Amino acid sequence: MKVLVADSDRFTHSLAEPWARLIQLVQQTGVYSHVVAASGSFGKNIVPRAAALLDVSPVTDVTEISEPRQFVRPIYAGNALCTVRYTGADPCVLTIRSTSFPVDLQAADSKSNEAPISQVDLSTFEEESIGKSRYVKLASQDTERPDLGNARIVVTGGRGLKSSENFKMIEKLAEKLGAAVGATRAAVDSGFVPNDLQVGQTGKIVAPELYMAFGVSGAIQHIAGMRDSKVIVAVNKDSDAPIFQVADYGLVGDLFEVIPELIEKLPENFK
Numbered sequence: 001m002k003v004l005v006a007d008s009d010r011f012t013h014s015l016a017e018p019w020a021r022l023i024q025l026v027q028q029t030g031v032y033s034h035v036v037a038a039s040g041s042f043g044k045n046i047v048p049r050a051a052a053l054l055d056v057s058p059v060t061d062v063t064e065i066s067e068p069r070q071f072v073r074p075i076y077a078g079n080a081l082c083t084v085r086y087t088g089a090d091p092c093v094l095t096i097r098s099t100s101f102p103v104d105l106q107a108a109d110s111k112s113n114e115a116p117i118s119q120v121d122l123s124t125f126e127e128e129s130i131g132k133s134r135y136v137k138l139a140s141q142d143t144e145r146p147d148l149g150n151a152r153i154v155v156t157g158g159r160g161l162k163s164s165e166n167f168k169m170i171e172k173l174a175e176k177l178g179a180a181v182g183a184t185r186a187a188v189d190s191g192f193v194p195n196d197l198q199v200g201q202t203g204k205i206v207a208p209e210l211y212m213a214f215g216v217s218g219a220i221q222h223i224a225g226m227r228d229s230k231v232i233v234a235v236n237k238d239s240d241a242p243i244f245q246v247a248d249y250g251l252v253g254d255l256f257e258v259i260p261e262l263i264e265k266l267p268e269n270f271k
Ligand SMILES: Cc1cc2nc3c(=O)[nH]c(=O)nc-3n(C[C@H](O)[C@H](O)[C@H](O)COP(=O)(O)OP(=O)(O)OC[C@H]3O[C@@H](n4cnc5c(N)ncnc54)[C@H](O)[C@@H]3O)c2cc1C
Pocket: 157, 158, 159, 160, 161, 183, 184, 185, 186, 187, 198, 199, 200, 201, 202, 203, 204, 214, 215, 216, 217, 218, 219, 220, 221, 222, 225, 235, 236, 237, 238, 241, 253, 254, 255, 256
């Protein structure tokens, strides 16, 4: 078994058209049984194109690897889990939900020392440019907040916040907790925050130790992105809001009273 990990840093920063380079690499070497990418925006961009051009069917959003060619993945927005056996030709192309696997890579290394890791030299593949696009620069937001994808605590605001001005309360609470800020699609579509903060089926998949949802109804597409959080706290003024069905702690109340009180009462050195 030889696995090629298409990691976004290496493929995006050093090369144009990462999907085309990936295909080149797989076809020219012909040694890979598996091609794996994380199930983020990079993986969702390159994997379908690469798989189509390699004429194989990708298995996406893998949450469990039960055998080298048998995987578990969510379907129906995470309401059911499906076991899939890949029976196609090599390579078996996968995207992996990183939140479903332990982050402790050192622990993984110590258990799996029979699998040597080798870096692939991509420089030789750079010469034949396809020329339809090229890497210019990486622009990322300069923020001290933890990354939404792997934060220990996530504080999310929904449409219940009503405006971008009010959404600053969420940011202030997150700051106090050392948390990342998340948002629902309705909050993003209403222009309260940029769309890289969206959590859910068409946003980021998160699984923090603590997920706090304020003014979030709990639509199935939102739940799909945060249901694996260890502890879920929800504040909503509607006691019938579906978010309470997945919450470990639910408070029926007005977020405009609850958030300022939390900010005031949390100690300064909470982090
Ligand atoms: C194909 C598809 C993909 C989608 N992908 C996503 C996705 O990735 N992520 C996502 O989030 N959504 C997604 N959606 C949208 C999703 O269906 C919902 O519309 C959205 O999640 C609702 O966001 P919300 O809970 O902020 O808004 P609403 O449903 O409007 O809920 C607002 C909530 O705030 C509460 N509230 C209002 N005022 C207060 C107050 N003062 N105090 C306390 N509570 C208050 C209300 O009771 C209500 O429950 C998708 C939809 C489709 C069709």
